Amino acid sequence: MSDKQSYPQKSETYDLLSSYKNSDPQLHDYYYHKHLKSLENSTYRNGQITVLLPAQVRFLHAVPTAHPFDVHVNEMRILKNFSYKESNGYLPLPPGKYQLDIYRSGQNTSPLLSCKVALEIGASYTIALAPTVANETLKMLPFEDNPSVPPNEAKVRFIQLSHDLLSVDIAVKGGDVVFDQIHFRKASEYLTIHPMIVDFEVRKAGTKEIALPLPNKAFQENTSSTIYIIGSNRESSSLETLTLSP
Structure with missing residues (x-):
């Protein structure tokens, strides 16, 4: 998919992120500006932008020995200082593939954990940050909710x-x-x-x-x-x- 072809999805993503109750309210204006910019560059087909039913995604911190995390989706921080036993409300995202990065709280270089996930149209997911058997490393586990x-x-x-x-x-x-x-x-x-x-x-x-x-x-x-x-x-x-x- 070219950058031009991805503008409609980018526009919808930024719009959803701007309306989401983000842990950092200052990000609202940033994401809304990005939404408008992407909308200006959108590729229209028959004069319309196809809007797909979004996926729903939430996160769960299930690692008792780990410090708080920041969670980034496609290089955008969506959760800050995310602590053990904490979960967030569902975040709507357009279906597609996403890059998820987990950083130690307050940092944005050298992620503790990274993975790619594919989100299906209309599906709901809980992505658990879980320990390994040795409890020395982390694992991101996506579970589809019904x-x-x-x-x-x-x-x-x-x-x-x-x-x-x-x-x-x-x-x-x-x-x-x-x-x-x-x-x-x-x-x-x-x-x-x-x-x-x-x-x-x-x-x-x-x-x-x-x-x-x-x-x-x-x-x-x-x-x-x-x-x-x-x-x-x-x-x-x-x-x-x-x-x-x-």
Whole structure:
């Protein structure tokens, strides 16, 4: 794709970024100016610019031992001083390929982590900043979210991001396993359930040993939830969960 052909996408990207509740409000004017400039240079087809349904992207900091980050998308900082257990609201972006860079907070050279992601039309994603098995390096893990729920029902899945637990089962307290063999950095399938309060427990895979009790998990109708297992059994942090819904 040539620079000229990419102007419509650039225009839409800058427009969306200018309206997004950025952690740095001063960036609003900058992005809006870029939006207008790109719009002036847009390539029109039959007198129109094709507008595609944007993808939705949010980030989750799931590395207990890491310092706060700044997150850049295509060299634009969109999140500042992003700390452990923090997540942002969905950011709409035109579908396409993007360069993601993670920097130590306040820096913009020598990124800690970089990767490219492809965003599909209308899809929703959570990009988790996760530890590796040795907890010495970082990994960006994109998970596609599915916010659609059958009418008056609820939906839940689990994602395992604790490097201390290589594989887990999710069970009803004292009862049957609901999700089995969720490996480190992997997600379970979604489970549709009636709106209710459930006592879950995280077990070491294939055993009755409870790694983490999860009492009183409430699931609201027409809501899709993802429960992230994060943290560590070590002194630096505690094993816990974080629930995100669209």
